[in-house]
Amino acid sequence: MTETLLDVKTLKNYINGEWKEVDETTAVINPATGEEVVKVPLSSERNINDAVEAAKAAQKEWSLVPAPQRAEVLYQVGNIMKGRKEHLSKLLTLENGKVLEEARGEVQEGIDMAFYMAGEGRRLFGQTTPAELKDKFAMSVRAPIGVVGIITPWNFPIAIATWKSFPAIVAGNAVVWKPATETPIMAYELAKIYEEAGLPKGVVNVVFGTGSSVGDAMVHHDDIRVISFTGSNETGSHIAGECGRQLKKVSLEMGGKNAVIVMDDADLNLAVEGILWSAFGTSGQRCTACSRVIVHEKVKEELEQRLLKEMKQLTIGNGMDETVKVGPIINDAGMDKIKKYIEIGKNEGAKMLAGGHELTDGKFSKGNYFAPTLFTDTTVDMRIAQEEIFGPVVSLIPVSSFDEAIKANNGVKYGLSSSIFTKDVNQVFKAQRDLDTGIVYVNAGTTGAEIHLPFGGSKGTGNGHRDSGVQALDVFTEWKAVYVDYSGKLQRAQIDVE
Ligand code: UN1
Secondary structure, three states, rough: HHHOOOOOEOOOOEEEEEOOOOOOOOEOOOOOOOOOOEEEEOHHHHHHHHHHHHHHHHHHHOOOOOHHHHHHHHHHHHHHHHHHHHHHHHHHHHHHHHHHHHHHHHHHHHHHHHHHHHHHHOOOOOOEEOOOOEEEEEEEEEEEEEEEEEEOOOOOHHHHHHHHHHHHHOOEEEEEEEOOOOOOHHHHHHHHHHHHHHOOOOEEOOOOOHHHHHHHHHOOOOOEEEEEEEEOOOHHHHHHHHHHHOOEEEEEEOOOOEEEEEEOOEEEEEHHHHHHHHHHHHHHOOOOEEEEEEEHHHHHHHHHHHHHHEEEEHOOOOOOOOOEEEOOOOOOHHHHHHHHHHHHHHHHHHEEEOOHHHHHHHHHHOOOOEEOOOEEEEOOOOHHHHHOOOOEEEEEEEEEHHHHHHHHOOOOEEOOOOEEEEOOOOHHHHHHOOOOOOOOEEOOOOOOOOOOOOOOOEOOOOOOOOOOOOOHHHEEEEEEEEEOOOOOOOOOOOOOOO
């Protein structure tokens, strides 16, 4: 399988438009089969220095290319991705494990982002605004920042990379990109696409390696002026601290503890579908995954029964098989974390209704598979209802009112996504106002954000920035206020105003 999909056995860094070999490598493992897919470089600080030098030189010229022409490259990137959608999707399933249907969805998200951000080449709007003095003109424009560093996770290896790199490129920056070592193939493929699309060399550079060496070198490099990171809270807050000391701009997208609220008037069939899709899709390995269901006590038992029935229908296995709905867990560390939380949940007194164990028999013996798990009678303060698990585990929390449901939703340190199932229009509008997450769904699960809206969260999920949407441009541009005085005399603001 790998041989027919991938044209190399060992990946190389992509620096200044050239493929650069690195001595040290590590194996990338297909989580569905345990087989080696490819080898990925483990780069060092020196490789980052080379990449930044190339990026710095390239950015000077790139920033002078008119934005609509920069956008032409992104249109090309989008077209090439579209033509290769099936190939990219299969490679994505191979390295990440997500089922093929979802891999296609993720690649589509990247294609959408390419065309959307290419459109920004003819917008990149600033403001024109009156000046307070006669014969004086005032405007604000977006200026590129320079060299930006992007650090992307394994769970959405291509979509998140496009959320970050496309706005950076169209705005006139150059990029140094560290993809997750678990899923480097999407970065390899995207680098090839950039080249074919005609992106000048050095505008995007890919350096593979670990967070502690490559990531750290990026965070501490003086010429990288922005770090855009998606990953764990632990790493994110470390990066924020380091960037803070250097007065470096940092955009963080981290964990979630997303809930679906099911009110007593909800369409329960729809709610069940929404919960299954957002809790067990991608095996729960989304930042937006539903890991809590806050259910009105009047419909709690009915919902439990329906969920249990449908959970039995979920086919688990290798995502390459089109009939499979739940794929593997990324690696051993991911499995260990899920197992740890199952024990925590049991010890805390939550009632386990289904799952709770690794799958090891027969077809499961070589990969990392975990049975979809349902806990009930969970209370808001339990650790399984507070901490991110990143696996196919969902906990039901019974409540007796709308207000209690909102309080339960907001009673966690994260604030990424939330959802409510109800037919009551008053509850809908109150919920969209009072749920404190960055993303709110009504009568849908907690996943499925579209790329032209801001993606991100409040509280412990982020630090106020957003990926995707027009808001992503704020991460990769500086605002510049420009005043043009055409009066021919010195006019002092705030003083010479008549
Ligand atoms: C993530 O899990 O980090 O809204 C990204 C969604 C997807 C993106 C998820 N469009 O679930």
